[in-house]
Amino acid sequence: MPAVEPIPLARLTTLRTGGLPERMVDAHSTDELVDALRTAWADREPVLVLGGGSNVFVGDEPFEGTVIRVLTGGIERLSSPRSGFARLRAQSGEGWDEVVAVAVDQGLAGIEAMSGIPGTIGAAPVQNIGAYGQEIVQTLVEVDLIDEDSGEISTVPAADLGLGFRTSVLKHHYGSVPERRAVILSVTLELEEVGESPRTVPGSQLRTALGLAPDAEVSLSWIRDHVLATRARKGMVLDDGDPDTYSAGSFFQNAIVSASFARTLPAECPRWPVTPDMDPVLVIPLTAYQGYVPPTQSRESDVKVSAAWLIEHSGLRKGFKLPRSRASLSTKHALALTNRGSATAAELAELARFIQGRVQAEFGLILQPEPVLVNVVL
Template sequence: MLVHRIQHNIPLAPLTTLRLGGCARWFLTCHTLDHLQQGLQFAKAHKIPWYVLGGGSNLIIADELFPGLVLHIQLLGIESIATACGQDQLLTVQAGEPWDEFVQFCVNHGFVGVECLSGIPGSIGATPIQNVGAYGQDVQQCIEKVFALDSHTLEPVVFTNTQCQFGYRTSRFKTIDSQRFIITQVQFRLSTHAPPCIAYPELAERLTQHPDYRPNTPITQQLQCIRDTVIAIRRGKSMVVRMDDPNSRSVGSFFINPIVDQASFTKLQTHHPSLSIPHFPTADGIKIPAAWLIEQAGFHKGYRYQNVKISDHHTLALVNDGGTTEQLLTLAQHIQQQVANQFEIQLTREPVLMPI
């Protein structure tokens, strides 16, 4: 039994990108499936709550003590299997591997499919939770299987891509099965032959300015140019976590872009005839940029509430500037309230709130 490895009263704020939150009464660094199973048994035996922590980049932790056990995922390793036809590469990656290091690994090896997701912080195991996405790609497009531990039975389980029930910034792991499965490995299927697909107009335009980018150069060079360009765009918006950029002390986008049906969109246009509402048709309805709604509701980049604020470089990012979780959530509520008052649209929070 690894009770001796369980630590007490560990501050959680340094383990998050927001640098917010109280301590965990119990804390276990998990390097193996066995550590996870024993951690869950410990929580069950002591009748305490447990919570999984990855890279802490999509998590808002309360200021108060978490009275349970935090399981910090540190399972490491990448295993690659070439498929029979030799055209795709299957890579099974342990949940604790840092996502962005995996993206660089794929770029170096000429594996196509995750290059537009460069610069996103966090761990591999968290990527299926909210179907991480950016610049025209999301992980749903390349996930083959998700391996997890069922906290109810303590048995390993495997989900196919379809079984994960992926949607826009969501999956079964964030909805119906929230807090049930601990993801231990993710298997990705990446192409070794298809050219990279650039679906996002801003990225396509910026890529033409990259001095080394030409469509007929070796695939690894093309992928590196895409990665460089994505990271450069993201840095301009403080969307890459850097110690020297106080605007990156965030969870990335705080709100999801709302998707409304045609009737609601028409009503919105009728109520606001003087506004040209930006909108994008999707398979699920009409997507309206949350950043535009927030700005129309009277907020601006750099808007401050006590010691938290809207990023100077991105209206969707809320930044900790020496504040507290309570202040951050109050600012988020103000924004939601104003947008609801003005447009009758309820903005949904993207990051997860750790329960106490």
């Protein structure tokens, strides 16, 4: 398919960094997207698949390869085999918040707490997006994807995607490659049909964030409106007039640590238990059974700790920046690195490394970046 005139990636990413790519293709349909991917993969050239550009940190140098922009769209409602539920199937280029808006408008519950998260729905399962106690793993049924190695399209159930805390088998973590190299073409969610009538809000994390009592009843639209307002106060809803939103959202992941390590942190550091994996099924062949079954091993669950708290209590307050740098922490949210005006990727990377160093020196923990890093080294 024909290429388009390349656009500097600084104009297409929410961190506003990135050089000019060699080639660029705009895919407006699934067929165009599949064709562009197969062509680029066959040529064995570097490929950057770009949705909303909200979870990527791109270096200053020109991108020596092809940028494929996913501009596919469309949301359809499907029946569900479960009584009281319905499914939404969206093309990967559809905006995540547009999908949430449709769900809320149709009285479908399960993703309203994730209102305002930027980016496309095709990127959402890659890092198992979440907010206020909701994660896409809770409602995801399946995805259609195309594998890089074979070029084949398949429907993959959510259980096969290895969805965990901000991760999946598809995610390119810093310093590693994905377990499965593939691109999502569409996403199917299953949501509860609750209508617009007020009801109690499941999940203590969401109730706390919204200041609701356990027995308080509110509608889905009320939740969406108040989540959007809460995120806006933190600079986490994109706004061209607010430099605090020139970011990739939370730049560092909340850390998952052992219970014993968590006890070394100050007691006031916010933390949440992480449900441990169930013990694997123990199978003892009859020929080897000697009348003794070893006891199951129990262990304390891991703990998720607040990266924002660690940053602020290492002495780096909201709005912190290095001398003469155009990059800073958000003035509203200590977990967001922001571009205050034409900052280079090098300036943002310098700030990120400084933050990592301070937190490690103070608490003995190295924070890991959440966005995908392209031509950037921390």
